[in-house]
Amino acid sequence: MEVIKDMARLRLENLHKIYDNKVVAIKDVDLLIEDKEFLVLVGPSGCGKSTILRMIAGLEEITGGNIYIGDKLVNNVSPGDRDIAMVFQNYALYPHMNVYNNLAFALKIKKTPRREIEERVHKVAEILEIEDLLERKPRQLSGGQRQRVALGRAIIREPQICLMDEPLSNLDAKLRGQMRAEICRLHKRLKTTMVYVTHDQTEAMTMGSKIVVLQEGMIQQADTPSNIYQRPANTFVANFIGTPPMNLINAEIIKKDGGLRVSFQQGSLLLEGKHKSAVEAKGYAGKSVTLGIRAEDIMLSRASVNMVPITGIVDVIENLGAELHVHFNTENGDLTVKVHPGTGIKMEEVFELYFSSDKVHLFDRENGNRIV
Amino acid sequence: MKYKGTWLKSIGYFLLLSIVTFIIIFPMVITFFTSLKPIGEVITAAPTLLPQHFTLDNYIKLFKVRNFPQYMYNSLWVASFTAILSLMISSLAAAAIVWMKFPGRKLVAKGILAAYMFPQILLIIPLFIMCYRLNLIDTKFSLVMAYLSFSLPFSVWMLKTFFESIPAELVQAALVDGCSYWQVLHRIILPISLAGITTVVIFSFVLGWSEYLFAANLITSDSNRTIAVGLQTLLGYYRTDYALLTAASVTMSLPVYCLFVMVQKYFIKGLTVGAVKE
Numbered sequence: 001m002e003v004i005k006d007m008a009r010l011r012l013e014n015l016h017k018i019y020d021n022k023v024v025a026i027k028d029v030d031l032l033i034e035d036k037e038f039l040v041l042v043g044p045s046g047c048g049k050s051t052i053l054r055m056i057a058g059l060e061e062i063t064g065g066n067i068y069i070g071d072k073l074v075n076n077v078s079p080g081d082r083d084i085a086m087v088f089q090n091y092a093l094y095p096h097m098n099v100y101n102n103l104a105f106a107l108k109i110k111k112t113p114r115r116e117i118e119e120r121v122h123k124v125a126e127i128l129e130i131e132d133l134l135e136r137k138p139r140q141l142s143g144g145q146r147q148r149v150a151l152g153r154a155i156i157r158e159p160q161i162c163l164m165d166e167p168l169s170n171l172d173a174k175l176r177g178q179m180r181a182e183i184c185r186l187h188k189r190l191k192t193t194m195v196y197v198t199h200d201q202t203e204a205m206t207m208g209s210k211i212v213v214l215q216e217g218m219i220q221q222a223d224t225p226s227n228i229y230q231r232p233a234n235t236f237v238a239n240f241i242g243t244p245p246m247n248l249i250n251a252e253i254i255k256k257d258g259g260l261r262v263s264f265q266q267g268s269l270l271l272e273g274k275h276k277s278a279v280e281a282k283g284y285a286g287k288s289v290t291l292g293i294r295a296e297d298i299m300l301s302r303a304s305v306n307m308v309p310i311t312g313i314v315d316v317i318e319n320l321g322a323e324l325h326v327h328f329n330t331e332n333g334d335l336t337v338k339v340h341p342g343t344g345i346k347m348e349e350v351f352e353l354y355f356s357s358d359k360v361h362l363f364d365r366e367n368g369n370r371i372v
Numbered sequence: 373m374k375y376k377g378t379w380l381k382s383i384g385y386f387l388l389l390s391i392v393t394f395i396i397i398f399p400m401v402i403t404f405f406t407s408l409k410p411i412g413e414v415i416t417a418a419p420t421l422l423p424q425h426f427t428l429d430n431y432i433k434l435f436k437v438r439n440f441p442q443y444m445y446n447s448l449w450v451a452s453f454t455a456i457l458s459l460m461i462s463s464l465a466a467a468a469i470v471w472m473k474f475p476g477r478k479l480v481a482k483g484i485l486a487a488y489m490f491p492q493i494l495l496i497i498p499l500f501i502m503c504y505r506l507n508l509i510d511t512k513f514s515l516v517m518a519y520l521s522f523s524l525p526f527s528v529w530m531l532k533t534f535f536e537s538i539p540a541e542l543v544q545a546a547l548v549d550g551c552s553y554w555q556v557l558h559r560i561i562l563p564i565s566l567a568g569i570t571t572v573v574i575f576s577f578v579l580g581w582s583e584y585l586f587a588a589n590l591i592t593s594d595s596n597r598t599i600a601v602g603l604q605t606l607l608g609y610y611r612t613d614y615a616l617l618t619a620a621s622v623t624m625s626l627p628v629y630c631l632f633v634m635v636q637k638y639f640i641k642g643l644t645v646g647a648v649k650e
Binding site (some may be wrong): 057058059078080086088089090094095106109153157 | 564
């Protein structure tokens, strides 16, 4: 189903949401979502991602700021007039209507001619492979089927913007994987701007062309999945995105032998290249920092001279089939390392863990912001 | 052994339920069979449950005597309007309390609950004076007004409970689909709140149909009398035709029985709403 859309850019300007009991849910959110973009809002429970989505939909009052859909200010526009569609976490299918009528409902409200309704319902049912289910009521459908119907109800309206509030969270892991791919395919086919809310960072990384990481109502970082993973803006993003989370170690930047080193328990690493330049330029010499290192960047054998061993005792082994996530007890706290299953690691074994300085991420110890 | 214990338990429950059912049903059964007896068999030294001579004379006499058909019509008018108006007003009020944000919303809800606690008898004098000043004495509408003052608090509270059990996302989905609040109410909420609606309808209808005190005081003419008061006119000072009276009682209860039979499925569901967390 090819759909040509008008420009469906979404702009959030200085958005605030404060509830009656003075709780600040959203603080100072500025965001531009380009036409046809697939944006994912991700963060822990209570970070405000669903609140932002509901404000875009018009289901939540805005305390401050503006929302523009295209060039139109929509702060006081009712949800039905914003040309948006929404898929809810618990599907929100109308229980007294069969699948056909659930799909057709919005078109009937808009007084679309009956023939056109029938055509569009069958078209959408074909895309989502739910043609056999049109006479069934929601209670006669499985979770995955209900989710397809909920998606169908959203896309049949050919909205400018499609909002999805954790639509896969009620599905089992296998179905979730299938539906993720399904939604991505749908996005490519329909070329609609999509805003997707999830607390699952795997969903965020695999689906979005742009990810916005939220914490306590504030945007921590808005960037491509690749940049967010490789250059997290602060320790929160570093810890939230990535499986397993980034290892974070307390460290100090020290001057030694004419160079700058990042020092931690059991050793220090010489900072070179961009790391050295950034630390010098931002004046972090002699200051406390947080050193971050991804699990896949820690090795069990020394690969170069500028690598210092950290002694670790195997505490937990998580077998994921294709790889092991091994948790080590070290003097620098718990470190997680990705290891090939054939390594033959056993519990309580002692290993030397190595990583190089060009793989480390440095963050300000106080505010958690990225240094380099 | 275990199987025998279960079987004995079932027999025990069945017997207990049978006894309770018998105690409840027995007066109705006696009333019904008495209505089919000639007066000679009713007042007798050796009464029997079943009539020795079945007769419909009591029913024929009932519809020819006095204004009994008129009483039935008046009661049907009053009860139906009470039920319809009760449903219309309480559904709008409950929807507003549950889904609309306005100042004093919680206070309004508590006020409605407080109004429900008022004993009806306390309202007879103020309502009478109000109807007198509005020239509504001896009109069926005065009864509808009076009954609405009792039925609305309960109806609003009942529907509020039902509406609160409806996921908010359903309302939100309908709003996003382009519905106005009125469309959300009549296309989404009411169709899925049949249990609550039938409870409100049954409660309001039965109230309007069988209420006596206000009907006896607000209605003065025979032509506007309702069946509850009309039944009382069958009680004579010196003698009472019990066969006629029982026929009137059976006739009076028939519409309510029919209503219950039609909507019992939804009514029973309504009794248990909120009992189990979904």
